[in-house]
Structures are given as structure tokens and as C-alpha cells.
Amino acid sequence: MNKLKYVFFLTFIYGIFQQQVFANSKCFFADRLIKPQTETIYLADPTIFLDKGIYYLYGTSSEQGFLVYQSRDLKKWVGPAGKTNGFALAKGDAYGSKGFWAPQVFKIGNTYYMAYTADEHIAIAQSDSPRGPFKQKEIKALSGVGKQIDPFVFRDNDGKFYLYHVRLTAGNRIFVARMKDDLSDILPETVKECITATQDWENTAKTNWPVTEGPTVIKKGSLCYLIYSANDFRNPDYAVGYATSKSPFGPWEKSNKNPIISKTLLKINGTGHGDLFTDKKGNMHYVFHTHHSNTQVSPRATALVSVKFVKDSSNVFQLVVDPASFRFMQVKKQ
Secondary structure (H helix, E strand, C coil): CCCCHHHHHHHCCCCHHHHHHCCCCCCHHHHHCCCCCCEECCCEEEEEECCCEEEEEEEECCCCCEEEEEEECCCCCCCCCEEECCCEECCCCCCCCCEEEECCCEECCCEEEEEEECCCCCEEEEEEECCCCCCCCCCCCCCCCCCEEEEEEEEECCCCCEEEEEEECEEEEEEEEECCCCCCEHHHHHHHECCCCCHHHCCCCCCCCCEEEEEEEEEEEEEEEEEEEEEECCCCCCCCEEEEECCCCCCECCCCCCEECCHHHHHCCCCEECCCCCCCCEEEEEEECCCCCCCCCCCCCCEEEEEEEECCCCCCEEEEEEEEEEEECCCCCC
């Protein structure tokens, strides 16, 4: 091979080598830069609201109000997506200066409502969009004596509204009250206690301030199901149980299957305080928070499990959780 051919041959081989390196580098950088990256969502006391094919996720997240994320499939979340810098409800637009906790969003007619806690009182704001901004024409809290947190508005089959909530009196105790038809306030004379911690699993630390909180109420057949959490949220044993009643006012009978969500079931500490919802296919899920890890409480991570009603041997529907469905909520990084 003469010198000119040899040089040409080496140049050809080097060109092929460079093309291959470039191609490989493109694949490498494509994987590093284009591949979607996700991270866990950290909203405590979460709730999911489905509207017009989109799921909206809210929860305790900031002293400035309530952030909201959105998804079409419960897997790929984007946000924060609230109309006020990511917030669905921003401090200053409605009641509260701090302690924005435990929101619930629901819709009546064309109006969206958010019931929430702020300054350890309960308020309800309105919006024309699930992304907010949720506001109050008159900035005020609902009536009530003492500190009140963790609201949940339940509408019975007859159209009457009930406010389930927690009152801080010798512990965190769950109460109920009828609401005015326009949701402007409760009817104070109807207030009644529902649930307090009376069972071993509800107060594993044996404290003098037992905790039951985070109520959610649904109806199946003739029975009301009150799903709630027990123990202090910092306790690894924070867990979820439920009770049933033939009336929104009780009396309530706690399930002998309690707790139905716990660290024993899911192998992660601090499982509790969430909300039950139905997806587009009619399947039920419970969204809730867990501890950040089994060695750290905060920031609390947002998770999901599937739930269904199963008839027992007495022909009574029981709530059953599928532990294999457990997963953390992930948001796509921008």
C-alpha cells in the first residue's frame, strides 16, 4: 500500500470512529437530558379531586396557602399548577395567616369550593376553577368554640350538608354538624361528637392527648363510612381505620379490621390522613401521606393505594385495601 492510500485509509477509519463516538454521545446525552425525570410530591393531608377528565391534587404544603398539581392518569403529575404562582388558594385571598392545613375541594353547580384549616379554624372559599384562585367575599372562619381543624363536607342523599371536623378538646376528637344550605356556616345546635381514640391501635404511645383526625365520609347503601386517622402524625404508628353508622350523626361502630392502612401493611412509617376518591373507571383510591422515610418525619410524602368494598360473611360491605397498589405520587421535573 503506497503512502497516499495509507493516509486515505487512516482518515476513513478515523471518520467512522468519530461518527460512532458522536452517535454514542448523542444517545448518552439524550438519555441524560431528554429522559423525563420525576421526584416525589411532598403534600401532607392530601386530597384528589376529579373534574372534566383531570385529577387535581392538593394538600398541606406551605404557610402561603395551598399548592395544586394536576394529572390525567394519576401517574404523571405536573405543577404546581395553581393560578396564583402555583397556589390554588393564596394567603390574603381568604381567611388565614398561617397553618394552612388539610384542604378538601368539591363542586356544586358551576362553583368549586375549598374547605380548609387556617389559624386552627375552618373556612370555606370559592372559585370558578379547580386551579383557583379560591377566595372569600367575606373573609371569615366558620362558627365554633375553640380550635377546629380537618374539615370534610359530606352531602347526603337528601341534599343536606354535614361538616365533619376535629375539635381540640382533651385530645383530637372528630365531630359533625349540619351546615346551612348555602354552606355559609354550621348550625351550632347540631354539633355532635363522632369518634375519639378508645382502642389500643389508636393510641399506641398511651398519651394523655389521644388523636383521631382527618375524617372522610362516604355512603354505601344505607351505611355511612367514616374513614379517619389515629395517633399523633409524628408517631410511626399513625394509621387509618373506619367506622360505620346508619346516620350521619352516628352512633359509629368501629371496624374490627382496623387499622386498614398502617406501617405493618405498607412497610413505611406514618401512613395516614388522606381522602377517598373514585377514578375515571369507577375504581376507588385513598390518597394519604407517609413519613419522609423510616428515620425522618418531614417533609411528608404523598402516596396512593387502591380500595374497594367487599361483602363479608354477614353480607356487610367492608373496606379492603390492596397493599400491592401502594405507590408514591411523582411530579415530572420541569
